[in-house]
Amino acid sequence: MTTTIAVSGKGGSGKTTIASMIVRALLEHPGAGPILCIDADPNACLALALGVPPGTTVAEIREQARAKAPNAVGVSRVHQVEYGFQQAITEANGFDLVTMGRPEGPSCYCAVNNLLRRLLDEMSAKYRFVVIDNEAGMEHLSRRTTNHVDLLCIVSEPTAVGALTAQRILELAGTLPIVVKEIGVLWNKTNGDDLALDALDVLARVPEDAAVLQASRRGDNVFALVDDSPAYRTVRTLVEKISNSKHQIPNKSKIQNSNDQNHGRGSARFEV
Ligand SMILES: Nc1ncnc2c1ncn2[C@@H]1O[C@H](COP(=O)(O)OP(=O)(O)O)[C@@H](O)[C@H]1O
Numbered sequence: 320m321t322t323t324i325a326v327s328g329k330g331g332s333g334k335t336t337i338a339s340m341i342v343r344a345l346l347e348h349p350g351a352g353p354i355l356c357i358d359a360d361p362n363a364c365l366a367l368a369l370g371v372p373p374g375t376t377v378a379e380i381r382e383q384a385r386a387k388a389p390n391a392v393g394v395s396r397v398h399q400v401e402y403g404f405q406q407a408i409t410e411a412n413g414f415d416l417v418t419m420g421r422p423e424g425p426s427c428y429c430a431v432n433n434l435l436r437r438l439l440d441e442m443s444a445k446y447r448f449v450v451i452d453n454e455a456g457m458e459h460l461s462r463r464t465t466n467h468v469d470l471l472c473i474v475s476e477p478t479a480v481g482a483l484t485a486q487r488i489l490e491l492a493g494t495l496p497i498v499v500k501e502i503g504v505l506w507n508k509t510n511g512d513d514l515a516l517d518a519l520d521v522l523a524r525v526p527e528d529a530a531v532l533q534a535s536r537r538g539d540n541v542f543a544l545v546d547d548s549p550a551y552r553t554v555r556t557l558v559e560k561i562s563n564s565k566h567q568i569p570n571k572s573k574i575q576n577s578n579d580q581n582h583g584r585g586s587a588r589f590e591v
């Protein structure tokens with residue numbers, strides 16, 4: 320069974336940093352693989368953070384398929400998209416990466432998109448863990464109809480703006496067409512001055528970490544980060560809790576949809 324962890328938050332809050340740390344921590348956890356990483360932020364940086372070449376994006380496959388002459392419809396186009404999709408999967412040591420690239424646009428529900436979505440859904444189901452790096456608008460998740468999210472981790476800096484954005488993402492999550500079983504805020508770059516945010520459970524408080532900032536300045540990937548980085552240690556503890564509780568993730572009471580505002584109550588069991 321697949322466990323899907325989606326990361327969302329304001330630009331610059333640390334989504335890609337946290338998502339890549341989650342991947343590294345999962346890889347250290349016995350039996351956690353295989354892992355599929357999905358970069359669903361149009362400002363795609365997950366490949367860099369994971370130290371793999373960026374590869375073709377799903378958006379590029381979509382554009383190539385659309386640019387084909389009209390007589391290229393039918394089976395040949397399906398095969399072309401399927402082949403292109405396979406090319407968009409970057410295989411790395413212990414994980415695969417798919418980069419979504421530019422979003423589809425508001426009115427784009429064409430056959431190519433449906434096919435790409437189906438391919439991604441089918442592919443995701445084959446992995447033990449799926450980690451998705453989303454932008455705050457969660458456009459990618461808003462297009463999904465299957466492959467529910469087990470944990471939505473809202474990354475937020477402990478500032479008034481960060482708290483406001485986290486609250487908005489929480490509200491947005493309630494309108495997604497998929498089930499989100501648990502939601503919580505991960506306060507990032509903390510100095511012990513976190514704000515209280517009523518409607519959200521706290522997953523973790525990840526400290527501001529000079530080693531993380533230095534690694535980012537040098538362009539180092541997450542695997543080059545020192546093992547005792549305080550930020551990474553905190554994420555690793557969170558991942559251990561998620562991994563240990565994965566068999567107990569319930570299907571029922573915490574399920575949310577657009578009619579259910581009872582967001583993520585109970586996810587404090589993951590708190591670090
Ligand atoms: N806990 C942390 N301590 C110090 N710097 C951090 C921490 N988390 C993220 N950063 C830095 O903040 C910047 C933005 O992080 P990034 O993960 O790219 O954000 P996002 O993906 O949300 O846009 C990067 O320079 C990153 O190194």
Ligand SMILES: [Mg+2]
Pocket residue numbers: 334335336360362364365
């Ligand atoms: Mg990012």
